[in-house]
Amino acid sequence: xxxxxxxxxxxxxxxLLGISLILFVVLALAPGDPFSExxxxxxxxxxxxxxxxxxxxxxxxxxxxxxxxxxxxVHGDWGFSFVSRMNVDTLILQRLSTTLYVIGSxxxxxxxxxxxxxxxxxTRPYSLFDQIANTLAFxxxxxxxxxxxxxxxxxxxxxxxxxxxxxxTDTRATGIYWIGEMIRQAIMPVMxxxxxxxxxxxxxxxxxxxxxxxxxxxxTARAKGLGQRRVIIKHAMRNAMIPVVTxxxxxxxxxxxxxxxTEQIFRIPGIGxxxxxxILANDTPVVMAVTFVFACLVVLFNLIADVLYxxxxxxxxxx
Amino acid sequence: xxxxxxxxxxxxxVKDGRxxxxxxxxxxxxxxxxxxxxxxLLAIGGVAMAQSPSTYKPTxxxxxxxxxLLWWQGPTLLNPHFATGTKDxxxxxxxxxxxxxxxxxxxxxxxxAAEIPSIQNGGLAADAKSxxxxxxxxxxxxxxxxxxxxxxxxxWEYARDPATATxxxxxxxxxxxxxxxxxxVKISFxxxxxxxxxxxxxxxxxxxxxxxxxxxxxDKSRDAPTNLKPVGTSAYKFVEFKPGDMIRGEINxxxxxxxxxxxxxxxxxxxGDALSAARAVIQTGEYDxxxxxxxxxxxxxxxxxxxxxxxxxxxxxxxxxxxxxFTDPNVEVDGERSSMKTKHPxxxxxxxxxxxxxxxxxxxxxxxxxxxxGRTTANFLNGPEKFVxxxxxxxxxxxxxxxLLDDAGWKxxxxxxxxxxxxxxxxxxxxAINGPRQKTQAIVKQACQKAGIEMELKxxxxxxxxxxxxxxxxxxxxxxxxxxxxxxxxxxxxxxQLMRRFHSSNxxxxxxxWQGNNFPRWVNKDYDAAIDAAEGEIDPxxxxxxxxxxxxxxxxxxxxxxxxxxxxxxxxxxxxxxVLSGWANxxxxxxEWYREA
Numbered sequence: 072x073x074x075x076x077x078x079x080x081x082x083x084x085x086x087l088l089g090i091s092l093i094l095f096v097v098l099a100l101a102p103g104d105p106f107s108e109x110x111x112x113x114x115x116x117x118x119x120x121x122x123x124x125x126x127x128x129x130x131x132x133x134x135x136x137x138x139x140x141x142x143x144x145v146h147g148d149w150g151f152s153f154v155s156r157m158n159v160d161t162l163i164l165q166r167l168s169t170t171l172y173v174i175g176s177x178x179x180x181x182x183x184x185x186x187x188x189x190x191x192x193x194t195r196p197y198s199l200f201d202q203i204a205n206t207l208a209f210x211x212x213x214x215x216x217x218x219x220x221x222x223x224x225x226x227x228x229x230x231x232x233x234x235x236x237x238x239x240t241d242t243r244a245t246g247i248y249w250i251g252e253m254i255r256q257a258i259m260p261v262m263x264x265x266x267x268x269x270x271x272x273x274x275x276x277x278x279x280x281x282x283x284x285x286x287x288x289x290x291t292a293r294a295k296g297l298g299q300r301r302v303i304i305k306h307a308m309r310n311a312m313i314p315v316v317t318x319x320x321x322x323x324x325x326x327x328x329x330x331x332x333t334e335q336i337f338r339i340p341g342i343g344x345x346x347x348x349x350i351l352a353n354d355t356p357v358v359m360a361v362t363f364v365f366a367c368l369v370v371l372f373n374l375i376a377d378v379l380y381x382x383x384x385x386x387x388x389x390x
Numbered sequence: 391x392x393x394x395x396x397x398x399x400x401x402x403x404v405k406d407g408r409x410x411x412x413x414x415x416x417x418x419x420x421x422x423x424x425x426x427x428x429x430x431l432l433a434i435g436g437v438a439m440a441q442s443p444s445t446y447k448p449t450x451x452x453x454x455x456x457x458x459l460l461w462w463q464g465p466t467l468l469n470p471h472f473a474t475g476t477k478d479x480x481x482x483x484x485x486x487x488x489x490x491x492x493x494x495x496x497x498x499x500x501x502x503a504a505e506i507p508s509i510q511n512g513g514l515a516a517d518a519k520s521x522x523x524x525x526x527x528x529x530x531x532x533x534x535x536x537x538x539x540x541x542x543x544x545x546w547e548y549a550r551d552p553a554t555a556t557x558x559x560x561x562x563x564x565x566x567x568x569x570x571x572x573x574x575v576k577i578s579f580x581x582x583x584x585x586x587x588x589x590x591x592x593x594x595x596x597x598x599x600x601x602x603x604x605x606x607x608x609d610k611s612r613d614a615p616t617n618l619k620p621v622g623t624s625a626y627k628f629v630e631f632k633p634g635d636m637i638r639g640e641i642n643x644x645x646x647x648x649x650x651x652x653x654x655x656x657x658x659x660x661x662g663d664a665l666s667a668a669r670a671v672i673q674t675g676e677y678d679x680x681x682x683x684x685x686x687x688x689x690x691x692x693x694x695x696x697x698x699x700x701x702x703x704x705x706x707x708x709x710x711x712x713x714x715x716f717t718d719p720n721v722e723v724d725g726e727r728s729s730m731k732t733k734h735p736x737x738x739x740x741x742x743x744x745x746x747x748x749x750x751x752x753x754x755x756x757x758x759x760x761x762x763x764g765r766t767t768a769n770f771l772n773g774p775e776k777f778v779x780x781x782x783x784x785x786x787x788x789x790x791x792x793x794l795l796d797d798a799g800w801k802x803x804x805x806x807x808x809x810x811x812x813x814x815x816x817x818x819x820x821x822a823i824n825g826p827r828q829k830t831q832a833i834v835k836q837a838c839q840k841a842g843i844e845m846e847l848k849x850x851x852x853x854x855x856x857x858x859x860x861x862x863x864x865x866x867x868x869x870x871x872x873x874x875x876x877x878x879x880x881x882x883x884x885x886x887q888l889m890r891r892f893h894s895s896n897x898x899x900x901x902x903x904w905q906g907n908n909f910p911r912w913v914n915k916d917y918d919a920a921i922d923a924a925e926g927e928i929d930p931x932x933x934x935x936x937x938x939x940x941x942x943x944x945x946x947x948x949x950x951x952x953x954x955x956x957x958x959x960x961x962x963x964x965x966x967x968x969v970l971s972g973w974a975n976x977x978x979x980x981x982e983w984y985r986e987a
Contacts, residue, residue: 102853102854102859102864104853104857104858104859105474106474106858109474109475109557115557115560116560117858117905117906117907118905119557119559120905121858121903122552122555122559123555126555127555151612152633154466155466155467155634156469156472156612157467157617157618162633165632165633166635224666228674228676229669229673229674235674235676236670237460237659237670237677239636239657239659335661335663336662336666338659338660338661338662338666340632340634340635340636340661344634344635344661345634348463348464348634351853352466352853353853353857
């Protein structure tokens with residue numbers, strides 16, 4: 072087992088190097104300039120802009136910039152933002168808690184809806200409940216989040232005036248009011264993301280469950296005279312959840328990566344909005360760090376998913 | 391110059407009290423010269439600059455609650471010397487202050503200065519080669535240390551050091567700043583400088599504290615902890631900063647202006663887009679003020695029916711223009727297109743340029759797109775009013791354009807597109823991606839089609855269009871198109887920097903890596919002479935006349951077809967009384983803001 076993990080980790084190194092090289096080259100070749108806004112400012116002559124480019128090493132050849140970046144990254148230095156003139160890791164850490172809170176809650180919401188609904192629908196396939204759940208699930212994942220997000224704003228903020236649509240990390244309230252305020256402003260983005268996730272997850276849980284309830288050992292359990300509740304929860308669900316758990320492990324990197332569109336709509340200061348504003352501002356060190364860290368998480372959680380799978384299902388052996 | 395002597399008589403009249411200030415300004419308006427420059431003119435002529443009366447009503451400090459500002463592009467750093475965009479200047483200005491700032495009427499009003507320099511108070515030298523600023527006594531930094539002339543001198547040293555990599559380098563490079571005493575600094579210029587109010591004036595030139603930055607000059611500038619935790623002199627003390635997302639501040643009870651500020655806390659939230667920012671202020675009232683609301687007027691009018699806020703405007707000198715390429719963008723010479731060795735095959739005929747100017751339907755562009763946020767104009771230079779030419783005019787007439795082209799020998803071909811000597815009137819018109827710009831392009835294209843000019847539209851992502859990327863052919867300085875449209879913001883009430891760009895020595899070429907500012911590649915000896923003369927001219931009226939002449943030359947040659955004189959658009963809650971100026975950043979007069987009960 073430990074040998075397997077070690078081998079996988081060693082394989083991860085060249086693949087991460089490859090990923091970083093491709094990311095870096097693509098970003099370096101992409102058009103744009105972090106100091107472009109200065110170009111239209113008549114107070115700033117072009118030579119000042121040139122000096123800034125030289126100062127931040129933007130005029131060096133790509134391979135040299137890549138080596139610099141790689142060496143710094145190995146030393147734990149994630150880079151220095153051109154636009155904010157601060158270290159990229161501080162910039163990312165500042166936004167991590169909000170991302171984890173909002174995206175994490177939406178994943179929890181998605182699970183809280185998908186598992187009971189999916190399981191219940193699978194135990195009564197093609198019943199009225201199953202049909203309704205299916206229809207809603209299809210509607211759910213056909214509607215993109217940028218649409219539902221704006222729809223929610225129009226209904227709950229503009230028309231009904233119940234919820235704020237500008238997310239603010241610092242609410243002046245304290246104690247219980249602070250908690251209340253944090254929940255209140257997170258309701259809409261969490262709902263938008265959670266319901267979207269729940270829709271596809273419900274379908275997944277349902278089909279995983281359907282596969283299991285048809286197996287012989289479930290029939291055996293029923294024949295032994297066990298109650299329906301017990302058969303479903305203790306016998307069927309345990310096995311049906313194995314693929315769900317691995318799917319969730321693969322979802323975790325997305326929790327860190329944030330949700331670009333939803334964060335933009337609700338002005339949530341998460342990793343996703345940092346990524347998009349950095350891309351727009353051509354702040355390559357930030358874009359590079361966010362995407363690379365994301366790539367690392369994907370590789371890591373792939374490994375965790377595999378290990379988890381083997382642990383949950385002893386029939387699979389890892390070599 | 392006759393006008394010059396007349397002006398001097400009038401200025402003397404004001405000095406002696408024979409003529410009052412207001413009368414003088416009104417005479418200036420009659421002459422087509424008013425607002426910011428008229429007052430500077432009086433200052434140079436020896437009369438102290440009047441300050442616009444303050445509209446500030448609250449009679450005590452604080453008590454105004456929270457002020458919530460929404461900047462849809464949040465500030466990413468808080469050191470004015472590193473500000474890559476106006477958003478960063480706006481954010482820095484919450485904590486740092488300049489010596490003086492431009493008020494709504496384009497007058498200087500003192501902030502950290504005790505008074506505005508004038509010839510009478512000895513602040514301005516008669517030869518326009520130096521300015522002496524008196525600093526306000528008793529001003530303290532937020533950490534309690536006194537603000538002195540050393541801080542001002544330090545800012546100059548800090549900014550002019552190339553290793554510090556400031557964006558304010560150019561402002562400080564060619565001046566010398568010396569300390570006279572603890573509360574007096576003298577700025578000396580190499581050449582007579584009629585527009586002296588640049589260094590230490592306005593939000594881009596907020597003053598940072600020497601005692602916290604002196605160890606972080608030059609190469610170490612990026613390590614200064616105060617870069618992210620500003621300690622300034624302003625009405626609000628720093629509390630928290632998250633780049634691109636949020637700035638928070640609290641009232642400075644030691645602030646150096648009486649009864650100010652009105653608000654107890656301040657919050658500047660970033661992110662999102664202009665439309666939803668307008669919504670949050672005008673429709674739902676979640677925020678008090680939103681910056682730079684570039685949204686169609688029709689939508690703003692609809693939002694305003696909600697009744698919680700409204701759009702507010704400030705007039706500056708920003709002109710949205712269509713530039714004509716004087717070189718051939720389709721022929722490559724020595725590895726560059728639009729080379730100075732070529733002539734534009736179609737625009738070398740002045741009739742084609744004049745016809746194009748007749749085909750820009752400025753009224754429709756105003757009515758359909760800009761609404762209250764635009765004014766139609768024939769001029770490239772639209773402010774301050776002293777510099778605005780009254781000699782120009784514009785017209786939209788497809789018939790006249792058709793006649794002009796017919797007379798010049800451009801005859802319609804079988805496909806309806808005009809041609810002459812085998813050259814078809816087919817133009818490529820490029821601009822940055824931005825809703826109003828694409829709509830303007832469509833309006834222009836439609837009119838051109840009716841006149842037999844084929845037009846291909848191209849829109850480039852703003853971050854590329856405005857980049858200085860040497861390798862990218864789609865940037866505005868490369869100008870590999872026949873026409874292009876954008877605006878160059880005018881950040882000061884003075885045309886010197888803007889008009890200098892189009893001097894023939896500044897042509898953008900491959901040799902200067904397209905860093906030259908003259909992107910239309912227009913060369914006119916008279917223009918060069920007018921600009922050179924204006925820059926050495928001390929007499930304000932003559933100087934203005936040179937810039938008016940420069941503008942008129944551009945108009946005669948149809949270098950630019952101004953599509954719109956754009957106003958700044960902001961959204962404010964109905965009870966907020968913001969003080970805004972078309973010549974200053976939005977936050978420049980924040981200490982004057984209050985909320986009506």
